[in-house]
Amino acid sequence: xxxxxIRRLLYTIPIVFGVLLVTFLLxxxxxxxxxxxxxxxxxxxxxxxxxxxxxxxxKPLFLSWDSQFIDHLEDAxxxxxxxxxxxxxxxxxxxKRGILPSLSITLPMFFGTVIISVSISLIxxxxxxxxxxxxxxxxxxxxxxxxxxxxILFGQYFLAYKWGFxxxxxxxxxxxFEYAALPVMIGIAAGLGANVRFYRTVxxxxxxxxxxxTAFAKGLTTKRILFKHVLKNAMIPILTRVVLAIPFLFLGSxxxxxxxxxxxxxxxxxxxxxxxxxxxxxxMTYIGAILFVVFNLITDICYSLVDPRxxxx
Amino acid sequence: MNQGLRSCxxxxxxxxxxxxxxxxxxxxxxxxxxxxxxxxxxxxxxSKVRGLDPADIGDxxxxxxxxxxxxxxxxxxxxxxxxxxxxxLAESMPQVSDDGLTYRIKIKKGVYxxxxxxxxxxxxxxxxxxxxxxxxxxxxxINLRSKNWWIFDGRIVGLDEFREYTKTCEDSEDVDYTxxxxxxxxxxxxxxxxxxxxxxxxIKYLLAHLPTAAVAKEAVEYYGKDIINHPVxxxxxxxxxxxxxSYIDLVKNPDFHKEFYPTEGEKGDKAKGLLKDAGKRLPxxxxxxxxxxxxxxxxxxxxxKGKFDVSGIPKDNFSEAIDQRGTLTEKMEKLGIKxxxxxxxxxxxxxxxxxxxxxxNNKPLRQAISCAVDKRxxxxxxxxxxxxxxxxxxxxxxxxxxxxxxxxxxxNYNPKKxxxxxxxxxxxxxxxxxxxxxxxxxxxVTSRQRGEFLQxxxxxxxxxxxxNYMDWPTxxxxxxxxxxxxxxxxxxxxxxxxxxxxxxxxxxxxxPGPNNFNYSNPEFDKIYEKARIMRDCPExxxxxxxxxxxxxxxxxxxxxxxxxxxxxxxxxLHNYKPHAFGYGLAKYRRVDTGRRQQYExxxxxxx
Numbered sequence: 001x002x003x004x005x006i007r008r009l010l011y012t013i014p015i016v017f018g019v020l021l022v023t024f025l026l027x028x029x030x031x032x033x034x035x036x037x038x039x040x041x042x043x044x045x046x047x048x049x050x051x052x053x054x055x056x057x058x059k060p061l062f063l064s065w066d067s068q069f070i071d072h073l074e075d076a077x078x079x080x081x082x083x084x085x086x087x088x089x090x091x092x093x094x095x096k097r098g099i100l101p102s103l104s105i106t107l108p109m110f111f112g113t114v115i116i117s118v119s120i121s122l123i124x125x126x127x128x129x130x131x132x133x134x135x136x137x138x139x140x141x142x143x144x145x146x147x148x149x150x151x152i153l154f155g156q157y158f159l160a161y162k163w164g165f166x167x168x169x170x171x172x173x174x175x176x177f178e179y180a181a182l183p184v185m186i187g188i189a190a191g192l193g194a195n196v197r198f199y200r201t202v203x204x205x206x207x208x209x210x211x212x213x214t215a216f217a218k219g220l221t222t223k224r225i226l227f228k229h230v231l232k233n234a235m236i237p238i239l240t241r242v243v244l245a246i247p248f249l250f251l252g253s254x255x256x257x258x259x260x261x262x263x264x265x266x267x268x269x270x271x272x273x274x275x276x277x278x279x280x281x282x283x284m285t286y287i288g289a290i291l292f293v294v295f296n297l298i299t300d301i302c303y304s305l306v307d308p309r310x311x312x313x
Numbered sequence: 314m315n316q317g318l319r320s321c322x323x324x325x326x327x328x329x330x331x332x333x334x335x336x337x338x339x340x341x342x343x344x345x346x347x348x349x350x351x352x353x354x355x356x357x358x359x360s361k362v363r364g365l366d367p368a369d370i371g372d373x374x375x376x377x378x379x380x381x382x383x384x385x386x387x388x389x390x391x392x393x394x395x396x397x398x399x400x401x402l403a404e405s406m407p408q409v410s411d412d413g414l415t416y417r418i419k420i421k422k423g424v425y426x427x428x429x430x431x432x433x434x435x436x437x438x439x440x441x442x443x444x445x446x447x448x449x450x451x452x453x454x455i456n457l458r459s460k461n462w463w464i465f466d467g468r469i470v471g472l473d474e475f476r477e478y479t480k481t482c483e484d485s486e487d488v489d490y491t492x493x494x495x496x497x498x499x500x501x502x503x504x505x506x507x508x509x510x511x512x513x514x515x516i517k518y519l520l521a522h523l524p525t526a527a528v529a530k531e532a533v534e535y536y537g538k539d540i541i542n543h544p545v546x547x548x549x550x551x552x553x554x555x556x557x558x559s560y561i562d563l564v565k566n567p568d569f570h571k572e573f574y575p576t577e578g579e580k581g582d583k584a585k586g587l588l589k590d591a592g593k594r595l596p597x598x599x600x601x602x603x604x605x606x607x608x609x610x611x612x613x614x615x616x617x618k619g620k621f622d623v624s625g626i627p628k629d630n631f632s633e634a635i636d637q638r639g640t641l642t643e644k645m646e647k648l649g650i651k652x653x654x655x656x657x658x659x660x661x662x663x664x665x666x667x668x669x670x671x672x673x674n675n676k677p678l679r680q681a682i683s684c685a686v687d688k689r690x691x692x693x694x695x696x697x698x699x700x701x702x703x704x705x706x707x708x709x710x711x712x713x714x715x716x717x718x719x720x721x722x723x724x725n726y727n728p729k730k731x732x733x734x735x736x737x738x739x740x741x742x743x744x745x746x747x748x749x750x751x752x753x754x755x756x757x758v759t760s761r762q763r764g765e766f767l768q769x770x771x772x773x774x775x776x777x778x779x780x781n782y783m784d785w786p787t788x789x790x791x792x793x794x795x796x797x798x799x800x801x802x803x804x805x806x807x808x809x810x811x812x813x814x815x816x817x818x819x820x821x822x823x824x825p826g827p828n829n830f831n832y833s834n835p836e837f838d839k840i841y842e843k844a845r846i847m848r849d850c851p852e853x854x855x856x857x858x859x860x861x862x863x864x865x866x867x868x869x870x871x872x873x874x875x876x877x878x879x880x881x882x883x884x885x886l887h888n889y890k891p892h893a894f895g896y897g898l899a900k901y902r903r904v905d906t907g908r909r910q911q912y913e914x915x916x917x918x919x920x
Contacts, residue, residue, distance in 0.1 A: 034786065036789055036790070036793045036825050037786060037789060038371075038458060038460060039460065039462070039463070040371050040459075040460035040461055040462070040463050042463040042816070042822075042826070042827045043460075043462065043463045043466075043825070043826070044463065044466055044467075044822075044826050045823075045825050045826055046466075047462050047463065047466060048793075048825050050455055050480075051458055054455060054456070054458055055458075083538070086363055087363035087364045087541060088364060088369070088538065088541055089364070089541065089542070089557075094557075097557060097558075098558075153610060156610060156611060156614065157610070157614070160614070161614040161617075161618065168611050168614045168615055168618065168620075169604070169606065169611045169614075169615055170559055170604075171604070172560060172562070172602065258607055258608050259608050259610070259611055260611070261559060261604070261605065261606060261611070263556070263557060263558025263559045263605075267558065268558075271361065274784060274785070274786075275786065276786040
């Protein structure tokens with residue numbers, strides 16, 4: 001198992017290198033000229049050139065030891081993400097500050113969505129073909145068809161503005177429970193459709209197996225069959241979906257953060273893309289890639305824990 | 314100001330320029346209750362604050378915050394119109410030598426920086442003339458990579474050489490700021506002398522510009538690169554909390570120097586109650602809380618709930634606020650909301666790259682495009698009529714605006730004439746015209762609708778057009794690298810002198826400079842070079858107008874509209890008067906906290 005883990009960790013190197021290369025290409029070869037933005041509204045050609053030189057943007061992109069790509073790699077390897085181009089604040093400070101606000105909504109959303117959708121899917125899978133099942137499937141398809149933004153606008157307008165159940169927006173002296181409640185609820189509601197459908201399919205596959213019929217024939221209770229046997233055997237697809245979603249929790253939720261004024265990492269990333277702040281983009285994609293690879297590995301290890309048939313060969 | 318924020322998207326200008334220019338009021342349920350007896354101004358910011366170091370501020374949001382903390386030598390009179398400069402940290406208006414090259418400015422005595430740990434014993438020290446010299450040298454320091462070097466570039470004797478010297482230093486910390494700059498010195502503690510390379514009468518406006526504000530050397534040295542987070546100024550407020558990405562909380566500076574509410578204004582100000590606080594010491598409130606709200610639905614909801622005092626009107630909520638007659642709807646009136654409108658110093662256009670082979674050599678084609686665009690319809694569709702049709706590029710707000718410009722009918726909307734001109738253009742081109750390309754900033758729905766509208770206008774007169782939608786940095790790159798054939802852009806004036814608009818057509822300012830049209834006309838250049846060094850006089854105004862006419866006859870752009878801002882204001886906010894160039898105006902505002910408290914009940918009844 002250790003050899004497997006080491007091998008998988010070594011695979012991380014080309015993956016992360018690829019991510020760094022793609023990010024660099026996207027924002028240097030295709031993207032706009034940051035020097036003109038930084039130099040200001042009425043800057044002369046000379047001033048723009050000076051800025052370009054100061055930031056090292058007049059160096060060759062590749063094919064030189066003193067190239068922009070080598071600088072880019074060096075920053076990533078040394079975890080020295082430098083300062084943001086737009087406001088000169090250390091990138092690492094921005095990321096540290098954004099993690100908690102992001103997690104304050106993504107974590108409860110994540111657990112809420114998983115628990116509620118797995119529970120609903122177990123129930124509707126058991127009552128397959130009944131009015132309940134059909135109604136839930138219809139609702140799920142409807143939920144999946146609606147854009148996420150619609151959930152936000154509906155929730156913010158009715159639940160916050162019109163009926164006043166929640167604050168419309170983050171405010172100075174609101175506790176995390178107060179300002180995060182509505183975005184979390186919206187996030188869960190919006191995520192239920194796709195998740196319930198997925199888990200329902202997984203559960204139905206399991207319920208159709210011989211061991212379930214055998215268990216019923218032996219007189220086991222429905223509760224015991226569903227929660228001890230069916231749920232355990234359905235764990236592999238559930239694990240895959242759940243563990244691989246964890247890295248995205250750290251990257252935050254762009255729309256919810258913007259509409260509810262939560263200064264998280266999703267918000268940060270989109271602003272950075274909009275302003276071509278490669279320092280932030282580089283740091284976020286790099287961290288995101290590492291998290292993704294690590295959690296992928298964790299998923300594989302978890303397979304062996306829930307299913308003894310899985311071995312690391 | 315950052316061109317991206319201030320110059321491109323008309324829909325953004327409609328919503329946010331009023332909000333940025335004017336501090337607004339509000340509070341969420343809980344905050345509203347806890348602050349109900351405090352004179353607090355609540356303000357909405359449309360984007361994140363990037364930093365609070367005046368030398369490096371290049372966006373309107375950061376300016377609107379920093380201008381409450383820092384002060385410049387001059388400021389605009391709050392009430393008088395046309396806009397008029399008055400001393401802020403200067404004791405009087407500058408003494409200018411006869412040749413217009415030397416400015417002698419007396420600094421007010423007894424002005425102190427706010428208390429901060431960067432000073433000995435934590436007590437702010439007195440402001441002196443050297444503080445301005447130091448602050449401006451910082452802008453020149455290449456290591457700081459200031460967004461504001463354009464202000465001084467090629468202007469002050471010896472400052473360009475100082476910039477060259479800073480290129481030899483590794484970091485700002487290695488720069489010797491005591492190094493002499495010939496054109497910047499302080500003969501005594503309270504006198505500042507500026508020597509210019511050539512006359513530059515617009516300098517007075519730039520001396521009222523936030524980037525030229527005084528920064529304390531102690532603060533820069535103490536906080537180093539983190540100076541962006543630690544503003545230490547002489548202004549009416551000081552920073553209490555900056556929760557990056559969420560809000561900024563400013564409190565009254567107890568050591569703020571004596572400044573008083575104006576005792577006179579323009580005609581009608583007294584009747585409007587704008588002189589009720591005449592002579593009172595500023596600031597008139599104790600605290601400012603600025604919330605960052607980037608999306609329009611929550612911004613609008615917060616305003617209607619009484620959380621913000623002042624608001625622009627989002628495009629999608631326009632009919633909720635303004636009826637077909639252009640007045641407030643019944644709902645708004647019942648809520649006690651008032652409407653104020655004012656011209657902002659902006660012009661928006663569809664620009665041509667004059668170096669483009671197809672457009673640059675074909676005047677009838679450029680005129681045809683000008684006649685093909687239905688400006689009135691454009692204003693109606695995309696701004697809810699919050700704009701004036703542009704006939705030239707100098708906005709009506711400017712003193713040099715030529716009322717006769719309306720008689721320049723060569724570019725009036727006229728599809729028939731445009732079709733004829735297209736035929737003429739084809740003859741010049743030597744056959745069918747190729748498909749034209751219009752670069753549009755923004756990839757959102759409104760940008761696309763705007764692009765489609767212009768495409769339809771041009772198709773109607775027989776021109777084929779492809780629209781390329783792109784984000785702002787890509788768009789800027791395209792324009793600055795002269796690779797955009799046609800582009801949608803605009804300009805918001807920095808000061809009330811039309812020179813700020815004329816420079817956009819000066820051949821030496823071609824891209825990547827501010828002349829994005831790459832327009833070049835020796836006749837225009839000659840007039841511009843003559844006018845820009847003249848003092849404000851009728852002759853200069855004539856030259857400005859003549860220069861504008863020269864540009865118009867060459868059709869380097871379709872000048873579409875000048876912005877008109879619509880502001881909604883709750884009735885508990887007093888002394889609110891729109892200002893096109895003003896920052897740092899929160900000090901004049903007063904809040905009737907009792908009215909604010911009553912509003913919550915009124916809103917619940919009426920919603």
